[in-house]
Amino acid sequence: MTAQPTKAGPDFFRRLRVLVVEDSPEMQRLLTALLESMGVGDILIAHDGARGLAAFAAERPDIIITDGAMTPMDGLEMTRRIRASGAWDDANPDVPILMISGHAGRENVTHARDQGVTDYLLKPLSAEMLYEAIVAAVSRPIHFVETPFYRGPSPRRRLDARGTGE
Amino acid sequence: MTQQIVHSRLAGREAAAGETPPDVRFIRVPSIAERKLGPDYTAPMRLDPRVLDKMQTTIRKLESKYGEALSAQVSMLQLLVEPAAKGDTEARGRLYALAHDMRGLAGTFGFPVAGRFANSLCIYLEKCLEEDWRDGSVIRLHIDAIREAVDNPGTDPALTMETLNALERLIAANGARWKDAG
Numbered sequence: 310m311t312a313q314p315t316k317a318g319p320d321f322f323r324r325l326r327v328l329v330v331e332d333s334p335e336m337q338r339l340l341t342a343l344l345e346s347m348g349v350g351d352i353l354i355a356h357d358g359a360r361g362l363a364a365f366a367a368e369r370p371d372i373i374i375t376d377g378a379m380t381p382m383d384g385l386e387m388t389r390r391i392r393a394s395g396a397w398d399d400a401n402p403d404v405p406i407l408m409i410s411g412h413a414g415r416e417n418v419t420h421a422r423d424q425g426v427t428d429y430l431l432k433p434l435s436a437e438m439l440y441e442a443i444v445a446a447v448s449r450p451i452h453f454v455e456t457p458f459y460r461g462p463s464p465r466r467r468l469d470a471r472g473t474g475e
Numbered sequence: 476m477t478q479q480i481v482h483s484r485l486a487g488r489e490a491a492a493g494e495t496p497p498d499v500r501f502i503r504v505p506s507i508a509e510r511k512l513g514p515d516y517t518a519p520m521r522l523d524p525r526v527l528d529k530m531q532t533t534i535r536k537l538e539s540k541y542g543e544a545l546s547a548q549v550s551m552l553q554l555l556v557e558p559a560a561k562g563d564t565e566a567r568g569r570l571y572a573l574a575h576d577m578r579g580l581a582g583t584f585g586f587p588v589a590g591r592f593a594n595s596l597c598i599y600l601e602k603c604l605e606e607d608w609r610d611g612s613v614i615r616l617h618i619d620a621i622r623e624a625v626d627n628p629g630t631d632p633a634l635t636m637e638t639l640n641a642l643e644r645l646i647a648a649n650g651a652r653w654k655d656a657g
Contacts, residue, residue, distance in 0.1 A: 314519055316521050317526065440526060
């Protein structure tokens with residue numbers, strides 16, 4: 310008998326540790342509520358990129374969901390530091406990073422890709438967009454390139470934003 | 476499960492003249508599902524419509540609360556314009572933060588038009604100069620449009636698009652001046 314494909318449901322999601330890096334309390338509440346309704350077992354919140362970096366190193370999340378624009382450190386700079394080769398041997402440098410952004414321009418998506426972002430989700434966020442992005446992040450093998458300066462998704466791959474931005 | 480590593484010198488950082496390209500390794504790491512579930516995992520992972528339903532119900536539950544919060548936020552935007560025009564940096568920061576939140580959330584919670592006007596306002600605020608803050612007229616036009624979209628969500632879409640296009644043209648018209656200012 311052929312095995313059924315694994316279902317992307319609470320039985321799996323309860324094993325996940327997700328780090329949300331977001332400075333807006335409203336957006337934090339939305340993301341937390343959506344992840345809880347998926348059944349995610351462990352949700353961590355960091356309020357900016359610097360705290361996100363610290364939580365990444367200390368907590369070894371399976372996935373990071375980050376806002377783009379934050380102060381004092383934004384999501385792009387946090388991603389760049391996570392992908393800096395050899396800097397995080399004790400953490401999980403292969404972590405998928407999903408960026409949620411209001412910037413729909415091709416140059417914004419390309420810049421995010423070059424920093425090592427795995428997937429780019431345009432605001433406004435929908436339940437479907439978040440669910441599909443998380444399932445893609447957890448179910449696909451991770452193909453990385455590693456140079457002396459960088460370890461992450463290939464900066465030469467094509468990355469299209471999810472969503473329309475409208 | 477182990478990583479598969481392939482060495483290559485064909486990709487990676489562009490080499491300068493005379494410089495040896497850095498070693499590049501291509502790494503395949505098993506998926507998170509493979510690592511968590513081991514042999515119990517069968518690809519491809521299947522989407523579960525019940526999970527999506529639950530997430531959409533969550534959004535609907537939050538929607539009514541958000542509608543009230545949004546109305547209060549628009550009132551706050553209207554209050555912040557004047558101190559922002561007078562140079563109050565805290566007011567400017569709060570005004571941008573509110574618009575940024577609306578850009579991110581209004582569309583999710585059933586106010587897509589307000590979200591689009593907020594997005595246009597954010598784009599303007601990210602580029603505008605001191606003189607634009609002091610003038611404040613484009614900011615006011617955006618806030619009026621957001622207020623209208625929140626109070627009258629059934630407005631003719633053609634009229635909404637016309638307003639949005641007019642605001643975008645206003646922003647575009649400032650592009651050259653902003654570029655000159657560096």
